[in-house]
Amino acid sequence: MGMFRNRFRYDLGAAIVGGGACALFAVAVRLFSASPYYVWQMMSAVCNLPPLWLSSVLWLAVKFLIGAVLGCILSGGIGGAARSCVRYRAGIYLVLSLTAALMWYPLLFGARALVFSLLLMAAACVLAILCGLFLWREDGVLALVSFIVAVWYVAVFLIQLNVVFCI
Secondary structure, eight states: OHHHHTSOOSOHHHHHHHHHHHHHHHHHHHHHSOOSHHHHHHHHHHHOOOOHHHHHHHHHHHHHHHHHHHHHHHTTTTOSGGGHHHHHHHHHHHHHHHHHHHHHHIIIIISOOHHHHHHHHHHHHHHHHHHHHHHHTTOHHHHHHHHHHHHHHHHHHHHHHHHHHHO
16 A cells, blocks of 8 residues: 555545536636636637637646646645645736636636737736746656646647638
């Protein structure tokens, strides 16, 4: 039994709590923002967008992943005290990325501010990449998750850019 005790170096509980908290926060942003259905339907008719249900599921999954990485960072899952500066910087970039991505939602669907929401998505992507770069030497798995989040943000950015030029 002792052989399996240190098999995983991540605090699974912290990852689940962090992921769940970020996912719940994202759902709260969604509930207190304007509904995406009208805007999505209007843009989809012209620009051939992916189904809203798929985008919503992926959006929520990405928020869970961000929270899981934050939970691992906050639990100290990527090293001891010597690595606290790296964890702090990576965590700050990830929180800023999450903030920009959550602000994107009400700006796009509520205010219909296409340009500002596009800039926020670009910022979220750059910040997720910076987080991944800080984590890369310390923890490749968490860095990879941060890069996956950045890829999602790039996809959202490109879809929205398509919409801007399509309308």
